[in-house]
Amino acid sequence: MQAWVDGHSADSLALHNRGLAYGDGLFETIAVIAGRPSLLEYHLDRLALGCQRLAIEADHALIRDELCRYAALLGNGVLKLILTRGDSQRGYAAAAGAIPRRILQGNPAPAYPIEHAEQGVRLFACRTRLAEQPLLAGLKHLNRLEQVLARAEWQGAEYAEGLMLDVSGRVIEGVYSNLFLVRNNALLTADLSRCGVAGVMRAALLEAAAGEGVAVSVTDLSMADLEQADEVFVCNSVYGIWPVRSFASLNWSPGPLTRKLQAIARTLLDA
């Protein structure tokens, strides 16, 4: 589907945009099902948090309205929103009164093999580590060279996702997903206050699990935690949950809590 820039059909962007010059902006990747943007409130919340932390003054009511109108036209697929700080001349200082630019792009839903959700996926062990930058941690900003480098480490279909550690060796997340461990029927996921992207499906699952009476822990995870996990899964806001069946020499079967949350994730996406 034709993209929109600031609400108008467009296929290009002014060269002076700070998104291109410095990665000065944020993005959201939103599943669209039957004309509705899934997990919209979570996406808008994360975007608002990102704008606050980067001091980007956006019109959030307008963004919401545009996302809904674009999704209605897209029908089914994936909607990507890029919000940049706007245009400016050379130099890191933003021009006073720079107007944030909204870019909406629609794509068909990715055709992931059904086996990913049913039998689970293998995780590649990425050598690229995540740097620790608390000022940017959790945000889905446009500075994504670490993910580009990590994703370039493997080719082919054997691995559906790669696991990334931070520079200190903590287990953090997938290249384009968040990671959850299950141990003794409790759910664990990495603390993302130093690095990582706080996924909206992660946020929704943490809420849903707590609502189901599942003990939830957001904490630093080590390789030992991964080794001792009873179940492992990855999640994002497009595919929901994929069980993890192997990483390096470790193997798991999709477990009962993974299956239960997988159904919940499906419901959350379809809601």
Place this chain on the structure above:
Amino acid sequence: MQAWVDGHSADSLALHNRGLAYGDGLFETIAVIAGRPSLLEYHLDRLALGCQRLAIEADHALIRDELCRYAALLGNGVLKLILTRGDSQRGYAAAAGAIPRRILQGNPAPAYPIEHAEQGVRLFACRTRLAEQPLLAGLKHLNRLEQVLARAEWQGAEYAEGLMLDVSGRVIEGVYSNLFLVRNNALLTADLSRCGVAGVMRAALLEAAAGEGVAVSVTDLSMADLEQADEVFVCNSVYGIWPVRSFASLNWSPGPLTRKLQAIARTLLDA
């Protein structure tokens, strides 16, 4: 002056460019004097190193040729080259055969107050710290949110530059310059293997100083090193060298080695 994209006049870029989506690319900011790009070999060397480390396969002979042709038309000013990995659809994996895109933008030379070079500048103490990411350290890549955040910390003309530390507290560089200290007639500058941008003026000055018989040390710098410095200056490839006259409660006068290197920097830019 009108920008060029891939050798043709243009003022916009395809929305699917990975430079916008992920900051997946590099840039160079080049002084142009009398139609010639200053320090061209240093800029091309750094760009080639960046392409190698990011696995971007660019046509460097073509880039050199375009930079020279564009500079000849620009006459005097600043030429910014952005080299992105190219276009691709959604996802961190680059499309096989993605063709890097070359964006050239020309601007007038910035009108810095002459006092910056003559009397020196004050450095603002940035709270934004640089994350440690050895895979990207030294490169002038497009992921520059740390610099955007740091530059937004001060307004007005009191401070011409800001000093950035890394997350471990080492003294690294300015927001848009490199930092040098002079102590006992020796030159010190930060090791940039964990973070920072390895400026081309820094590289040229290190060579020139060594050629002049000045002892040069590229090493980790602490706040104590700054406190004990006899002279301090910042440099970049547009303005050359500015003496630093104050940072927090510290004060310096432009010293003899700073003045000597400032003249050398001027010669390097005009060569």
